[in-house]
Amino acid sequence: MLRRLILGAAVCLSGEVLAKPPGPGGFCATYPSAPACIGQQPACTLCHTAPPQRNPYGASLEPHLAPGAARPLSDGDFSLALPSALRAVEAEDADGDGVSNLEEVQRGTLPADPSSRPVDTGGCGPGQNPQYDVCRYDARFAYRRVLLDFCGLSPTYAQLKAFAALSAGGQQALLDSELDRCTTTEFWRGKNGQLWKLAHPKIRPVGSLKEGEDRGAIPLADYYDDYALYAYAQLDDHDAREVMTARYFVRRQTQPTRYTRVESLPSQSVESSRRAGNLTSAWSLISFVMFTALPRNAAAQSYRAYLGLDIAKQEGLHSIPGEPRDYDAKGVQAPACAACHATLDPLSYPFRNYNGIAGAASARYVPNRLELFFSDVSPTISQTPEAGYLFGRPVRDLLEWAEVGADSDAFAISAVTDYWKLLVGHAPSAEENAEFVATWRRFRDTHGYSVQRMLHDVIRTEAYGAP
Numbered sequence: 001m002l003r004r005l006i007l008g009a010a011v012c013l014s015g016e017v018l019a020k021p022p023g024p025g026g027f028c029a030t031y032p033s034a035p036a037c038i039g040q041q042p043a044c045t046l047c048h049t050a051p052p053q054r055n056p057y058g059a060s061l062e063p064h065l066a067p068g069a070a071r072p073l074s075d076g077d078f079s080l081a082l083p084s085a086l087r088a089v090e091a092e093d094a095d096g097d098g099v100s101n102l103e104e105v106q107r108g109t110l111p112a113d114p115s116s117r118p119v120d121t122g123g124c125g126p127g128q129n130p131q132y133d134v135c136r137y138d139a140r141f142a143y144r145r146v147l148l149d150f151c152g153l154s155p156t157y158a159q160l161k162a163f164a165a166l167s168a169g170g171q172q173a174l175l176d177s178e179l180d181r182c183t184t185t186e187f188w189r190g191k192n193g194q195l196w197k198l199a200h201p202k203i204r205p206v207g208s209l210k211e212g213e214d215r216g217a218i219p220l221a222d223y224y225d226d227y228a229l230y231a232y233a234q235l236d237d238h239d240a241r242e243v244m245t246a247r248y249f250v251r252r253q254t255q256p257t258r259y260t261r262v263e264s265l266p267s268q269s270v271e272s273s274r275r276a277g278n279l280t281s282a283w284s285l286i287s288f289v290m291f292t293a294l295p296r297n298a299a300a301q302s303y304r305a306y307l308g309l310d311i312a313k314q315e316g317l318h319s320i321p322g323e324p325r326d327y328d329a330k331g332v333q334a335p336a337c338a339a340c341h342a343t344l345d346p347l348s349y350p351f352r353n354y355n356g357i358a359g360a361a362s363a364r365y366v367p368n369r370l371e372l373f374f375s376d377v378s379p380t381i382s383q384t385p386e387a388g389y390l391f392g393r394p395v396r397d398l399l400e401w402a403e404v405g406a407d408s409d410a411f412a413i414s415a416v417t418d419y420w421k422l423l424v425g426h427a428p429s430a431e432e433n434a435e436f437v438a439t440w441r442r443f444r445d446t447h448g449y450s451v452q453r454m455l456h457d458v459i460r461t462e463a464y465g466a467p
């Protein structure tokens with residue numbers, strides 16, 4: 001816990017400042033569905049050999065970056081100029097491998113490396129018909145996987161034989177009905193089942209601090225409430241975004257496991273009008289806010305867990321001009337820190353009134369919290385606003401932060417990436433990108449953020465069903 005607290009104080013880049021910190025973020029804002037941007041950000045080597053030297057792709061961009069403006073460009077001017085420069089060189093072929101920069105970006109190969117170019121796989125390449133690509137799809141392989149992944153069981157010889165005897169349509173129908181059956185099992189939805197495993201890195205449980213069932217030595221909060229809301233949001237055609245936005249709580253009953261929506265729980269203290277799903281659960285406040293005045297760790301953890309962006313890895317940087325203001329006098333204006341804190345600090349302001357560990361005021365929303373409990377931190381601490389920024393967009397409080405986040409592409413990409421890793425076995429690869437993008441877009445646009453419906457798409461992908 002101590003380590004977490006220290007990490008929460010300041011995120012600074014070690015050594016010299018490398019390529020332009022806004023570069024990867026600006027690239028991904030321009031090409032959000034590029035494989036290099038899915039669940040990650042492009043490496044500096046996309047545009048540089050060894051920063052600041054540029055590779056052929058980076059060099060071709062340079063004359064289009066705010067032509068005529070004095071060099072070096074500020075980070076702000078660079079960010080503004082990058083999207084149009086990227087677009088200006090889309091039709092070019094920087095590495096002369098016969099494939100345009102744009103196609104390389106979209107297909108996940110390197111536009112500055114002639115040995116990296118898209119491989120065509122005959123009529124079965126990505127982008128042909130991602131939802132129903134049957135070139136290499138093997139329904140029997142998918143059947144075996146569905147039973148293992150969702151029910152935790154291998155099919156018997158008799159089951160496999162019966163499956164093989166079905167028509168193609170019959171096989172598809174059985175895959176769908178087995179998926180629906182298996183997601184009602186304890187293996188999928190029960191305590192420490194598959195859904196709970198997906199939630200572990202978001203909740204980051206600490207047994208010794210557990211309150212309630214499986215109580216620890218220093219019980220501070222019951223994070224099984226967090227698992228319950230997460231699981232509820234994933235199940236039964238519920239809206240997955242509510243893990244970030246719910247004003248309600250979820251009660252878990254056992255034998256068999258059932259999750260039921262409730263308006264209050266004795267283990268939770270934030271009032272309904274201040275709740276933002278698991279971002280404001282008792283455990284999140286106890287564990288990620290702890291004793292800090294400005295809850296940077298809570299903001300960074302929410303950004304990482306639900307939007308898939310890790311500021312410590314320079315992901316999701318959207319520098320706000322004039323930030324960081326350093327209201328709590330942590331020294332975050334030092335050049336090596338400011339690159340991250342120009343994003344992180346405004347991301348954290350909306351958490352300013354959510355209290356961590358403080359006796360009877362623990363895990364509550366406390367208006368004027370900084371003025372009441374943290375006035376000795378610095379002379380300017382009370383100037384910390386509650387309004388902040390997410391993705392460079394102003395948000396008035398944490399409720400709006402959560403809504404903007406839940407409605408973003410980053411949320412849909414991150415949610416589907418979780419399942420892709422669990423079911424396909426790895427983060428979406430360049431070859432899988434077309435299927436992956438089709439899947440998260442349908443999750444958002446067609447399925448109303450229903451995980452259950454999205455899973456039916458995943459088991460139809462070649463990424464899942466091709467041996």
Ligand SMILES: [Ca+2]
Binds near residue numbers: 094096099101
């Ligand atoms: Ca090329």
Ligand SMILES: [Ca+2]
Binds near residue numbers: 104109113
């Ligand atoms: Ca290339």
